[in-house]
Amino acid sequence: MERIIDQNQINKRLNELMEDFEIIAPVKDGSLVLFKPIKKVEEVLSDYTNPLKPAKEFFFSPRESLFSFTDKGLEPSPSWKKKRIIWGIRPCDARSLSLLDNVFDGDYQDRFYLGKREKTLLVGLACSDPQSSCFCTALEGGPHSSQGMDLLLTHLGEGTYFAQSVSSRGEELLKETGVEVKIEDRERRKKLEERARKRISRALQVPADLAAIFDDPYWERISRKCIGC
Secondary structure (H helix, E strand, O other): OOEEEEHHHHHHHHHOOOOOOOOEEEEEEEEEEEEEEOOHHHHHHOOOOOOOOOOHHHOOOOOOOOOOEOOOOEEOOOOHHHEEEEEEEOOHHHHHHHHHHHHHHHOOHHHHHHHHHHEHEEEEEEOOOOOOOOOOHHHHOOOOOOOOOOOOEEEOOOEEEEEEEOHHHHHHHHHHOOOOHHHHHHHHHHHHHHHHHHHHOOOOOOOOOHHHOOOOOOOOOOOOHHHHH
């Protein structure tokens, strides 16, 4: 499903979703941009570069209770039972979770990670103005990639967004929202994606570039700091 929605419709939909979901979104924290649970939609940033920390932290907490023992036996922690939406995640971060799925949903299944994944919807925000240091295209990704998401939003300008559902859960989020997509909307979105790809000037060649610096003295210097810590 594809729809055109504006900022007011997004804010209205977020307010509705906050009744049933915990909403995690990029917010301003001093001079930093961080993903945090929000209490009001006005906190959400719709225009930002990459945050200080990736949204991955909400699947791998530094410290958390995994389970407890009660008179009924083993009880899993409620932290991975909550329904939540990570709103405004960038394509590179969403794709990274798809790669982690291969690790934690393979021969060994981490039920805590998978429980959080199952309860979490990912609403992405396409990168139309990526930084010059970005290199997602070198890793088979892209500034408008929808891999790993449930819904992808592309800002077309003037508070208007191209919304594309990627899963059935994303389609549910779009129900009865926005208006039909026109040909000019698709053309505008395509031009934004092409421009974004051209802005990514860092032509990283993997693994050739990494092999060239494998024995660089830099790794010795940085490892001392890491081991010392």
